[in-house]
Amino acid sequence: MQKPKNIIQKVWQQHVVHQEAGKPDLLYIDLHLVHEVTSPQAFEGLRMNGRKVRRPDLTYATMDHNVSTRDRNVIKDPVSKKQIDTLKENCQEFGVELSDRQHPDNGIVHVIGPELGLTQPGKTIVCGDSHTSTHGAFGALAFGIGTSEVEHVLATQTLWQAPPKTMNVKVNGRLGTGVTAKDLILAIIGKFGVQFGTGYVMEYTGEAIRSLSMEERMTVCNMSIEAGARAGLISPDETTFEYLKGRRHVPKGEAYEEAVAKWQALASDEGAQYDAVVEIEASEVEPQVTWGTNPGMCIPITASVPNPENEEKANKKDEISRALQYMGLEAGQAISSVEIDHVFIGSCTNSRLSDLRKAADVVRGHKVNPKVKAIVVPGSFSVKLAAEKEGIDQIFKEAGFEWREAGCSMCLAMNDDIVPPGGRCASTSNRNFEGRQGNGSRTHLVSPEMAAAAAVAGHFVDVRKFTAQEVL
Amino acid sequence: MEPLRIHTGIVCPLNRSNVDTDQIIPKQFLKRIERSGFGQFLFYHWRFDDEGNLRKDFSMNHPKYQGASILVAGENFGCGSSREHAPWAIQDFGFKVVIAQSYADIFKNNCVKNGILTIVASEEQVQSIMRKAENEEYSLTVNLEDQMVTDNQGLKFTFDIAPYPKEMLLNGWDEIGVTLNYEDKISQYELARK
Ligand code: SF4
Numbered sequence: 001m002q003k004p005k006n007i008i009q010k011v012w013q014q015h016v017v018h019q020e021a022g023k024p025d026l027l028y029i030d031l032h033l034v035h036e037v038t039s040p041q042a043f044e045g046l047r048m049n050g051r052k053v054r055r056p057d058l059t060y061a062t063m064d065h066n067v068s069t070r071d072r073n074v075i076k077d078p079v080s081k082k083q084i085d086t087l088k089e090n091c092q093e094f095g096v097e098l099s100d101r102q103h104p105d106n107g108i109v110h111v112i113g114p115e116l117g118l119t120q121p122g123k124t125i126v127c128g129d130s131h132t133s134t135h136g137a138f139g140a141l142a143f144g145i146g147t148s149e150v151e152h153v154l155a156t157q158t159l160w161q162a163p164p165k166t167m168n169v170k171v172n173g174r175l176g177t178g179v180t181a182k183d184l185i186l187a188i189i190g191k192f193g194v195q196f197g198t199g200y201v202m203e204y205t206g207e208a209i210r211s212l213s214m215e216e217r218m219t220v221c222n223m224s225i226e227a228g229a230r231a232g233l234i235s236p237d238e239t240t241f242e243y244l245k246g247r248r249h250v251p252k253g254e255a256y257e258e259a260v261a262k263w264q265a266l267a268s269d270e271g272a273q274y275d276a277v278v279e280i281e282a283s284e285v286e287p288q289v290t291w292g293t294n295p296g297m298c299i300p301i302t303a304s305v306p307n308p309e310n311e312e313k314a315n316k317k318d319e320i321s322r323a324l325q326y327m328g329l330e331a332g333q334a335i336s337s338v339e340i341d342h343v344f345i346g347s348c349t350n351s352r353l354s355d356l357r358k359a360a361d362v363v364r365g366h367k368v369n370p371k372v373k374a375i376v377v378p379g380s381f382s383v384k385l386a387a388e389k390e391g392i393d394q395i396f397k398e399a400g401f402e403w404r405e406a407g408c409s410m411c412l413a414m415n416d417d418i419v420p421p422g423g424r425c426a427s428t429s430n431r432n433f434e435g436r437q438g439n440g441s442r443t444h445l446v447s448p449e450m451a452a453a454a455a456v457a458g459h460f461v462d463v464r465k466f467t468a469q470e471v472l
Numbered sequence: 473m474e475p476l477r478i479h480t481g482i483v484c485p486l487n488r489s490n491v492d493t494d495q496i497i498p499k500q501f502l503k504r505i506e507r508s509g510f511g512q513f514l515f516y517h518w519r520f521d522d523e524g525n526l527r528k529d530f531s532m533n534h535p536k537y538q539g540a541s542i543l544v545a546g547e548n549f550g551c552g553s554s555r556e557h558a559p560w561a562i563q564d565f566g567f568k569v570v571i572a573q574s575y576a577d578i579f580k581n582n583c584v585k586n587g588i589l590t591i592v593a594s595e596e597q598v599q600s601i602m603r604k605a606e607n608e609e610y611s612l613t614v615n616l617e618d619q620m621v622t623d624n625q626g627l628k629f630t631f632d633i634a635p636y637p638k639e640m641l642l643n644g645w646d647e648i649g650v651t652l653n654y655e656d657k658i659s660q661y662e663l664a665r666k
Contacts, residue, residue: 017661018657023635023636024636026654026658028658028662028665037502037555038555038556044506045648049648051648054658066503077503079504082503128556129553130553130554130578144578145578145581146555146556146559146585147556148556148582149581149582149585151648152648155648155652156651156652156654156658158654160647162634194490195547195548195576198548198574198575198576225552228551230577294551315489315546319488319489319490412494412499413499414499414500414502421522431494433492433494433495434517435495435498435517439498439522440522
């Protein structure tokens with residue numbers, strides 16, 4: 001009998017083009033997603049060397065980072081405009097399919113890949129963007145690459161990659177009510193740190209993962225990179241196949257049945273080995289809020305921000321003090337007492353239809369606190385349309401949220417959606433680095449439900465109690 | 473790409489861990505479509521205040537680090553965004569070698585592609601280099617062939633590097649050029665998968 005394998009090993013083996021001693025493996029890439037920020041220098045490199053895009057049919061481009069969410073047709077910043085125009089010209093010149101900002105398929109690259117069915121189990125997927133790990137939710141091996149690698153994939157459809165170490169991230173039991181996929185991944189990073197995944201590809205397993213929807217699985221895999229892992233994935237199952245059925249790029253009819261059979265075989269075998277295993281109990285996870293300047297600096301809503309004096313190591317002490325200072329927080333302060341002035345619901349972590357639905361459920365019948373500026377930015381054009389069909393936009397608008405066009409927006413504030421210096425934002429995005437949402441801005445990462453509740457209350461609240469109307 | 477064999481240069485300490493690429497090169501500078509000219513924006517919000525003046529309290533701004541070409545930092549250097557603008561900025565600023573306790577994977581890869589050597593050193597080694605560089609003008613010599621770091625005060629340690637990135641750096645190769653020699657294999661693979 002063959003030795004049991006995990007999904008990472010299986011997908012890897014299926015994509016090795018060439019192996020030789022002293023070299024990484026030459027790995028074939030099935031899908032290359034491209035956006036405007038990390039691609040211009042790659043196309044320029046091709047041009048300078050007289051090279052072509054080897055497989056335009058396996059390459060798909062979109063524009064998302066610079067797009068205005070107020071009016072898709074206007075980009076005020078001439079430098080942003082130039083980058084957008086450059087992508088368009090490059091796609092024309094090299095024959096790459098592009099959903100530009102007026103296109104009905106447009107949206108954040110990691111939202112539209114799955115929506116269009118481009119993302120499928122067992123594929124190797126790359127993009128010049130670290131949150132490419134999102135696509136791992138489908139059992140694809142998906143990872144972020146730099147611009148030189150973008151150029152390499154454009155020219156050769158391959159990458160030199162050393163086989164990764166594999167890690168089983170096992171989530172036992174079930175998440176409690178009011179506790180989301182976002183809380184789970186934040187709790188995992190909080191528990192094991194921002195670099196426990198470095199050098200690994202992680203597979204999320206266990207009962208809690210199995211019971212997540214596809215959109216929730218995407219939220220979890222999205223933030224694998226914040227744990228240091230380049231990729232994180234989940235073995236495909238009925239939930240995966242059900243999501244994919246009927247999507248544009250997914251095989252139809254008999255071909256679909258064949259594809260499902262192949263996908264089923266990809267799931268990790270019983271007894272498969274990993275280089276490392278970590279475990280967490282889902283039932284112990286509470287709604288999370290980050291207090292510091294990296295995603296590992298997070299605590300349950302019921303807790304208080306740490307005190308550097310309780311740390312032994314000098315550099316840990318420094319790190320905490322510096323983060324507290326940047327964030328304008330007191331050591332030992334209850335996180336629920338922290339008042340906010342901005343709320344951002346969006347980003348490739350939490351801007352899909354189910355995220356917006358759940359946030360809207362919290363907001364329904366309430367008003368946004370007068371001192372809070374709150375915006376909702378759907379992840380794609382089609383998410384926006386679907387939400388409007390259900391009247392979700394109305395719920396948000398009536399509560400005092402701004403309802404915007406799709407894009408990356410305030411996740412990294414490269415367009416005109418910026419948190420001002422000193423501003424404090426409850427954000428459903430994935431990074432709370434210094435200045436991420438605008439120079440001097442302070443970001444607290446939370447789930448869509450927690451962001452919605454904070455928008456109403458004006459400070460962080462435990463959404464489990466909020467829903468029960470005990471807070472206001 | 474320029475080959476890198478032996479390099480001697482002034483050390484600049486950055487005594488922090490988890491330095492993310494958003495800090496190395498903030499987003500407002502990612503809009504350029506060129507590969508060059510990013511050095512002036514390196515660690516922008518740490519080096520400059522809101523008026524654009526040099527911050528005196530940021531260590532890197534001290535005159536003794538002028539012309540430094542070896543950057544030393546703590547754990548998990550280069551985490552976060554995959555932006556290659558980070559190594560472009562580091563290189564354009566004048567750094568050829570980074571020494572840290574650990575790196576984020578994508579950042580490390582991006583460095584090799586640009587001819588920057590990333591060396592992993594222990595916490596003690598990093599802290600000792602850091603202290604010397606904080607106290608005086610301090611230089612190190614890095615020999616990639618022998619995988620050795622030395623100074624003129626008797627410091628000497630070896631470092632690990634996989635054979636492939638070592639070969640790429642020593643020769644300054646264009647990786648795409650190398651891969652295109654495998655064109656037959658790639659085509660065969662594509663045919664077999666159809
Ligand atoms: S939403 Fe944020 S994290 Fe996601 S791709 Fe856009 S900028 Fe990157």
